[in-house]
Amino acid sequence: MNSNKLLSRIEALLFVAGDEGMTVKQLAQYIEVEQMDIEAGLSELLTQYNEEEARGITLKQLAGTYQITTKPDVADTLKKLIENPTNQVLTSASLEVLAIIAYKQPMTRAEVEDLRGVKSERPIATLAARALVQEVGRAEGTGRAILYGTTKEFLNYFGLKNINELPPLPEQIEQDDEQPTDLFLTKFQETFTQK
Amino acid sequence: MNSNKLLSRIEALLFVAGDEGMTVKQLAQYIEVEQMDIEAGLSELLTQYNEEEARGITLKQLAGTYQITTKPDVADTLKKLIENPTNQVLTSASLEVLAIIAYKQPMTRAEVEDLRGVKSERPIATLAARALVQEVGRAEGTGRAILYGTTKEFLNYFGLKNINELPPLPEQIEQDDEQPTDLFLTKFQETFTQK
Amino acid sequence: MSYEVKLDAFSGPLDLLLHLIHRLEIDIYDIPMAELTEQYIDHIHAMQTLELNEASEYLVMAATLLAIKSRMLIPIHEGEIDDTEIDLDDPDPRDELVMRLIEYKKYKEAAIQLQELESERGQVFTKAPADLSEYMPDEQLALFDKNVNVFDMLSAFQKLMRRKQLKKPLATRIARQEISVKEQMRAVINVLKNNGGKVMFSDLFTYEDKSMLVLTFLTLLELMKRQVIFVEQQKNFDDLSVLLQKEDIGDELEQITEPN
Numbered sequence: 001m002n003s004n005k006l007l008s009r010i011e012a013l014l015f016v017a018g019d020e021g022m023t024v025k026q027l028a029q030y031i032e033v034e035q036m037d038i039e040a041g042l043s044e045l046l047t048q049y050n051e052e053e054a055r056g057i058t059l060k061q062l063a064g065t066y067q068i069t070t071k072p073d074v075a076d077t078l079k080k081l082i083e084n085p086t087n088q089v090l091t092s093a094s095l096e097v098l099a100i101i102a103y104k105q106p107m108t109r110a111e112v113e114d115l116r117g118v119k120s121e122r123p124i125a126t127l128a129a130r131a132l133v134q135e136v137g138r139a140e141g142t143g144r145a146i147l148y149g150t151t152k153e154f155l156n157y158f159g160l161k162n163i164n165e166l167p168p169l170p171e172q173i174e175q176d177d178e179q180p181t182d183l184f185l186t187k188f189q190e191t192f193t194q195k
Numbered sequence: 196m197n198s199n200k201l202l203s204r205i206e207a208l209l210f211v212a213g214d215e216g217m218t219v220k221q222l223a224q225y226i227e228v229e230q231m232d233i234e235a236g237l238s239e240l241l242t243q244y245n246e247e248e249a250r251g252i253t254l255k256q257l258a259g260t261y262q263i264t265t266k267p268d269v270a271d272t273l274k275k276l277i278e279n280p281t282n283q284v285l286t287s288a289s290l291e292v293l294a295i296i297a298y299k300q301p302m303t304r305a306e307v308e309d310l311r312g313v314k315s316e317r318p319i320a321t322l323a324a325r326a327l328v329q330e331v332g333r334a335e336g337t338g339r340a341i342l343y344g345t346t347k348e349f350l351n352y353f354g355l356k357n358i359n360e361l362p363p364l365p366e367q368i369e370q371d372d373e374q375p376t377d378l379f380l381t382k383f384q385e386t387f388t389q390k
Numbered sequence: 391m392s393y394e395v396k397l398d399a400f401s402g403p404l405d406l407l408l409h410l411i412h413r414l415e416i417d418i419y420d421i422p423m424a425e426l427t428e429q430y431i432d433h434i435h436a437m438q439t440l441e442l443n444e445a446s447e448y449l450v451m452a453a454t455l456l457a458i459k460s461r462m463l464i465p466i467h468e469g470e471i472d473d474t475e476i477d478l479d480d481p482d483p484r485d486e487l488v489m490r491l492i493e494y495k496k497y498k499e500a501a502i503q504l505q506e507l508e509s510e511r512g513q514v515f516t517k518a519p520a521d522l523s524e525y526m527p528d529e530q531l532a533l534f535d536k537n538v539n540v541f542d543m544l545s546a547f548q549k550l551m552r553r554k555q556l557k558k559p560l561a562t563r564i565a566r567q568e569i570s571v572k573e574q575m576r577a578v579i580n581v582l583k584n585n586g587g588k589v590m591f592s593d594l595f596t597y598e599d600k601s602m603l604v605l606t607f608l609t610l611l612e613l614m615k616r617q618v619i620f621v622e623q624q625k626n627f628d629d630l631s632v633l634l635q636k637e638d639i640g641d642e643l644e645q646i647t648e649p650n
Binding site for chain 1: 198199200202203204205207208213225226240243248249250251252266268272273279283287363364365
Binding site: 207210211212213214265273276277280281283284285286287288289290291293294295297298310311312313314317318336337338339353354355361362364 | 515516517518519520521522523524525526534538539540541542543544546547549550553573574577578580581594606
């Protein structure tokens with residue numbers, strides 16, 4: 001299959017798939033070529049989209065699938081289609097809960113609440129309702145609390161290829177060269193001797 | 196607006212509009228140029244789509260509405276997709292209709308179509324044939340349209356005891372918002388002002 | 391000293407503490423408990439309203455701070471200061487709080503990173519999958535993947551709502567095409583027939599949807615013009631009654647040509 005023929009088929013399939021997207025494997029199956037060829041085609045297509053300024057669309061890898069999306073530079077025009085842009089974004093409480101679940105999954109509600117120091121029932125319910133987290137099992141032992149994990153929609157919502165693409169968790173607060181425990185002790189003694 | 200900027204905006208808007216397409220008037224309104232410019236842009240876009248063999252999509256005019264569609268030469272590939280009935284791209288329509296009926300029941304077909312923006316007769320008929328939805332009554336007033344609701348089979352299929360076990364929607368959670376109270380402040384002052 | 395404190399600016403007591411530590415330029419590994427506790431309590435005083443279920447958490451934290459503060463003030467006997475062993479075994483009363491703050495801070499910062507991703511992702515848009523149902527045999531239409539669960543359905547609904555929000559102006563255009571004047575004439579006449587040829591005007595307007603209300607009104611005007619119905623009012627401010635004048639209106643309907 002020549003390159004143009006391959007590219008036109010990839011574009012057509014991804015156009016039809018819309019926000020469901022397609023995996024490399026599915027594309028290879030429907031176009032009847034090797035997955036290697038699809039990967040080369042996708043990369044060529046991405047180059048064309050991004051180089052040609054007349055294109056308003058581009059390729060994005062989302063939640064394990066490839067999808068066609070609009071380019072960020074046309075966002076201002078597309079945002080005119082949105083009726084109420086503000087009510088869609090997550091609150092800081094929801095984002096906090098979601099960060100905890102995303103990095104430490106699976107987590108129970110009680111574990112999330114311990115870490116945040118505040119009740120988190122409602123943010124969790126909101127996140128579940130928006131299909132960003134879901135029940136992924138039950139904790140061992142009595143109570144058998146619900147364990148929460150992130151969903152495919154979570155990856156989609158934050159524009160991630162897969163869960164490993166999450167930005168690394170911010171490291172512990174910059175420490176001095178001294179060991180923090182030693183520091184405590186010294187300071188502790190200083191405090192008391194002064195009093 | 197230069198030509199590339201215009202074309203990329205037309206392409207992005209038509210892409211997002213999908214099967215619904217857009218009229219010249221709507222495009223002009225969102226891009227904020229004259230309808231004449233849109234018409235010129237559409238004709239240029241059509242030329243580019245048809246001349247570039249790597250494109251799998253093209254423009255189609257239907258009842259005054261322009262929409263992006265796949266090119267006829269990729270039909271064989273799309274046929275392969277259709278022959279794979281479990282692909283989510285194909286079942287997404289029925290799942291969406293089922294979700295609407297499950298969450299908003301009872302619903303008439305017209306209401307479902309209104310929400311989805313596309314005809315939904317066939318997905319509803321199939322869901323009814325699979326006994327996942329059924330007629331649960333008739334709408335009040337003129338027309339007396341059929342009202343659809345979910346069935347016992349539906350509960351079975353998704354492993355639910357009853358319909359209240361469906362995860363709530365975001366707006367249902369927001370309704371549960373507790374009223375803020377200043378009871379706290381009074382209590383707090385009582386407790387800590389003597390410190 | 392005045393505070394500009396809004397409760398919803400903080401997502402919990404730990405968040406408030408971090409805010410104070412940052413503002414007072416406190417070393418998190420050496421928290422002056424008296425100062426922090428005082429500031430914390432002053433801040434919750436300044437909060438005008440607090441949701442009841444969150445209030446208890448802020449109170450618990452205030453109690454914790456007071457407890458740590460008082461433990462640090464317990465006088466230590468002379469001999470113990472030289473005894474390093476006791477000092478080593480005796481943890482700093484602040485340790486647990488510091489660990490919690492540090493752990494919490496990590497996820498608070500991660501949440502900010504997520505927010506950046508959210509807004510970046512908000513710059514690009516996708517489309518619904520194309521409707522291919524017309525090319526598919528009936529029996530294939532509802533063949534879900536075997537793994538479809540309730541959350542997939544919820545997810546389908548969320549996608550739909552996102553799309554709907556994006557395309558409000560288009561959706562209304564389609565809604566209006568849904569029912570024609572001709573269909574609505576037939577519907578109004580059926581209501582009249584089912585009610586012995588007379589209904590109250592208001593009974594014909596049971597719709598929530600504004601476009602349906604307008605359509606029904608236009609339909610009534612059309613039917614009046616064609617003398618199929620007659621509208622009367624007994625006295626001022628009474629509800630209007632709608633009366634059916636012609637039983638057989640088949641011909642009337644055929645004569646109507648619709649724009650599409």
